Amino acid sequence: LLATLVNGTGPRRWALVAVVAAAISAVLLLMSLGAGEAGPIRVGVLHSLSGTMAISARPVTESTLMAIDELNAAGGLLGRSIEAVVRDGASDPATFAREAERLISVDRAVATFGCWTSSGRKEVKPIVEQHRHLLFYPVQYEGLEASPFIVYTGATPNQQIIPAVTWALDNLGRRFFLVGSDYVFPRTAHAIIRHVTDAIGAEIVGEAYAPLGARDLAGIVETIERARPDVILNTINGDSNAAFFQALRRAGISPAEIPTVSFSIAETELATMGVNAFVGDYAAWNYFQSIDSEENRRFVEALRRRLGPGATASDPMEAAYLGVHLWARAVQEAGTTETAAVLQMLADQSFPAPEGVVYVDGLTHHTWKTVRIGRIRGDGQFDIVWTSGRPVRPTPFPAYRSRAEWEAFLTTLFDRWGGRWANEGATESRRRP
C-alpha cells in the first residue's frame, strides 16, 4: 500500500484517498449507530370519550395530549417524537379492557395514560400486569390497591377523603349524610369515612347510592331531607351530579343550610353542568385552577392556548398532565421506554407540578400530593379554604384495617355485584339504623 501510495500516479492515488475517506466515514457511521431505534414512541390514551363519564374524561384526555405535545415541542424523548394513540373506553369497563388490550397488543404502546372510574381501572389492571405494561391513572380514588405496573397520580383516601371529613367536622358540623354512585369508589370511600367519623366523633345519619349515570335522584334527596344532616359527603360521579344538585336545590336545600363536600366535582364539571347549583358548596382536591403558583399559571395558560380562553383546569386534568411528565422524566433518565427500566426511574421521581411538587412513592407507586379543600365560587372557581401546604405521603391502604381485610372488603363488593366493579342493578338506598 505504501509503495502504491508513494509511486501511484494521479487517479490511483485519489482512489486510495477515496478508500481512506470511505473507511473513516464507515467508522463514524458505525459509531453513530446504536443511537436508538427510529420512529416515534407510541403511548396510549384511554378515556371515556362517550357515555356518562365523557364529560369528565374528555378534558383529561386533552390535558394528557397537551403534555405529550409539550414533550414533542421540546424535542421529544430520547431523540424520538411521541405519538399518542387515543382510544375510547366508552364509560364501560368491558370496553376499557378491550381497548387496553388493543393498545398494548396492536398499537404497541409503551405506556398508557387513562381510566377514570375504579371499575374501569380494575378491569384494565390485570391486562396491564399481564403484559408488564405501564398505566398512569390520573384520578383520585378509594385506594386499597397497589400495582407495580400502575402509577397512581390522583389522590389516595388520606390525601382527599379523610382530611375532607375531619375538616368538615371541625368546620361544618358533626352529622354526615353519605351519597354516592353505586360502584367500588363510593362504597370504599364510605367505608373509610365511617372509620374516620367513628374516630373523630362524627355521626353518619344516612347513606345512599345511585347507579352510574342516574338522572333521577329525587328519592335520595328526599331521604336527605328527612335525615337533616349537617353535611352531605358526595361521591357521586359523572353527570348524575347535575341531577343531584338540581334536586337538592329544588327541595330547598341550600349550601348555607346543608353544605355538600364533593369528591368528584371539579372546575370542568362545574363549567359543563352550570355552576349555579353548586355555589357555596365544597370539594376536596389536590389541585384547583385558582392555585397561585408559577407552574399553575403556565399550565392554565397552555390549556387556554389549546382549548380556548374559556377553558378550565381540574384536578384529574392536572394529575394526567403531571403523569405524562413523570413518565417522560423517568424515560429520559432510563434512556429507554422499556417498562422495567422506566419503573426503576419512576421510583422517587418528582415533578414541579401545577399543584406543587409531586413525588412518586417508591413503595406504593402512588404520589405524594398536596391536599386542598375549596369552596365553589360563582365563577366556577374555588376559594381554597384549607391546604396541607406540602405534599402528603400517599396511604393507599388506610390503617383502620389491615391490607387483607381491605382486600376481603373489595372481594365482597365484587362478588355481590356479580363479578363487576359497579352495581349495574337497581338503585340501593339505605338509611343507617
Added chain:
Amino acid sequence: MIRPRRLSAQLIVWFSAIALVPLSIVTISTYLASKSALHDQVTTGLYAIARRQANQLATYVREREQSIATLSSMPRTIDALDDLRRAFASRAEPGPALDILDGQYRPSLSYYQVAFGYDDLVLALPDGRVAFSAQRRVPVGASLRADPHRTTGLGLTFDRIRTLLDIDISDFAPSGEGDVAAYLGAPVLGKNRFLGVVLVRLNTGEIDKILSDHTGLGETGETLLNRRIDDKAVIMVSLRHGPDAPFTRHVALGSSFGLPEQRSVQGSRGQGESIDYQSRSVLAVWRYVPALGAGLVMKIDTNEAYARIRYLTLLAMILAGTTVALVVVAARSLARSISGPVETLTDATSRIAEGDLTRRVDVAATNEIGELARSFNRMTERLAASIEELRQTTAAKERIESELRVAHDIQMGILPKIFPPFPHRPEFDLHAMLEPAKAVGGDFYDFLLFDDEELYVIIGDVSGKGVPASLFMAVTLTLFRSSVRRGMPPGALLTKLNHDLCVDNVSSLFVTVFCARFDVRTGSLVFANGGHNPPYHVTAAGAVSPLPSHGGPVLGILAAESFSEGELKLAPGDTLVLFTDGITEATNPQEELYGDDRLRTALETHQPARAASVVKVIADDVRQFVGSAPQSDDLTMLVVRYRGPVEVDQH
C-alpha cells in the same frame, strides 16, 4: 533531474497520513468512549451516593415516624391523653387536677422523650389545647390553633395531623434556641377515638451526621439539604466548608447560580454539570426529599470530579504526541532509506554523465535499491572497460588513418600534376585529373615525353583500395618509369610490367593498365591494353569511338602473358580520352551508374578546344550526375588532344 527532497517529503506525508489517520480515529474514539464511560462512572458514583444519603435520610425520617407511631399507640400515652382530655373537658382552666395528672404522667412521658431521643414531648387535645409539655417550651393550656402557635411549625403540624389523621413533620426551622428544629407528631387513636396528638421536637443533629458523611465525595464534595421559603432556596444544614450556613445562605429562585439547589427545592430530580450556590462549576445530583419537604443536593467540583478525565486527556495527548513523533521519525528514516540511495545513484549518474567513470555507489541495502546500486556499479565498470577499449581502437584507427593520409599524399605526390606539362610543344595538348575517393585508392596515370617526339601515356587501376592498392599502384608506377625506354612498344612495356609485378606478388592484387605511345610528329598511336576500359577516340568532327580492345589480361596475375598492340593515326583535332572505371561506375543516389553511354554523349555534345576543358566538362558532368551520393572510387582521366604537326601550325 529528480528532486530528492520532494520524494522524501512525499514519503513522510503519506507514511504519516497512513499511520496517523487510523491511529487518530482509534485514539479519538477510544478517548471519547473512555471519557464518556468515566463521566458516566463519576455521575453514577455520585448518583449512588446521593441515593444512599437520600435513603439514609428517608430511613431516618421513617424511624422517627415509626417511633412516634409507637409512642402514639402506647397505652401510657393513650391513658395520659384520655385522662387529660377528660380533665380539660371538666374544667375551663388548668387546675389542681391537671397538676396531679401532670405529676402522675410526667415521669413516664419524660422517660419516653429521653429514651426515644427527642428534645421535647407535647400532648395536645383534638381542639388544639396543650395538655402536657415535657420541657415546658409551650405552656399547658395554650391552644395550638390560636396565635401565637397557630402559624408556627408546631401549630401547622398539629393542624395537618388533626386533619389528615396521620403522622406529620413540620419544616425544620431555626428555633431561637441556637438549633434548627422541627416537630414530629402523630394522632393518638385509642379506644376507637381520636384522643389528640402527640408531638415531639427533633433537631438536625442526626441529619447533619448523615450529611457530613463525605465518603466518596473527594475534597470538594458536599451534601446539602435546602428547602423553599417563599422565592428562595434556603440551606438548612451545616456545610462542609460552612458551619454557619443553616438559614443564612440561600439562593433566590431564578438566579443564574445555585441551579441544583433551585431545582431540588422546586421538586426536580436530576444530575449533571451545573453551577452551585458559590457560582462554582460542579458535577451535581439533586433530588427532592418529600418527607422533609426539602431538596437534597450532592455535588463535587468539576475540576476534582474530572481529574481522572483530565489525566486521561493528558495521557491520550502524550500518547498521541509520542506516536506522532515515532511515526515521523520512522517515516523519515524510511524515506531516507529509499530516497538516500536514489539520491546517491542520481549523483553518481550525473558524475558519469559528466565523464567520471571512476564513480562507484556504496549502498549497503539488501533490497531492490541495493540490487539497483550493485547493477549500477557493474554497469559503470562495464561502461568504463568498453570506453577504454573504444579509446584504444580509436587511437589505432587514427594512427592507421593518418598513415593512410601520408600514403595518399605520397601517392598523389608521385603523379605529375603540373598542367600543361609541355607548354613548349604545340603539337599536342595534355590534361589529367585524379580526384581521389575518401580512402586511398589505386588509380594512377602518367606520361613521359622522349626527345619531344614520343609521348608515352599510361592509365591504370589497381584492384581493391587502401594501403595495399596504393602500394601496388606505387610499385606499378615505379616499374613503369623504370622500364619505359624510347621506342619501346607498349605491348612489350606491359609484358615487362606484368612480369615484374608477378614476381613475388603474394598479395594477389592486380592492376588494369592502358598504355599508348604517341608520335607527336605524325599523330600515329600504338597502344596496348591490360584489361582496362578502352579509351575513347574523339575525332575533330566530333565522332566518338572506343579504341579497339585486343582483350589483353590484367597485370600481376600470370607472368608469361604477352600483350598485342593496336595502332591508330590521329588526325589534327582528334582527342584521346583515357579514364578509369571510377568515371563510368560513378553512382547517383538512385544507384544508377554513369555508364559508357553518358560518357560518349558528353564527349559528343561538348567539343572543347583544350584538353583541360574536356577533363573539366566530363568531371562536372559526372559530379552533377552523382549529386549527393558519396564518391565511391577515384575519378581519373587523362586527355590528349592532337593539334597536328608544327608545320601545320606554322602554316
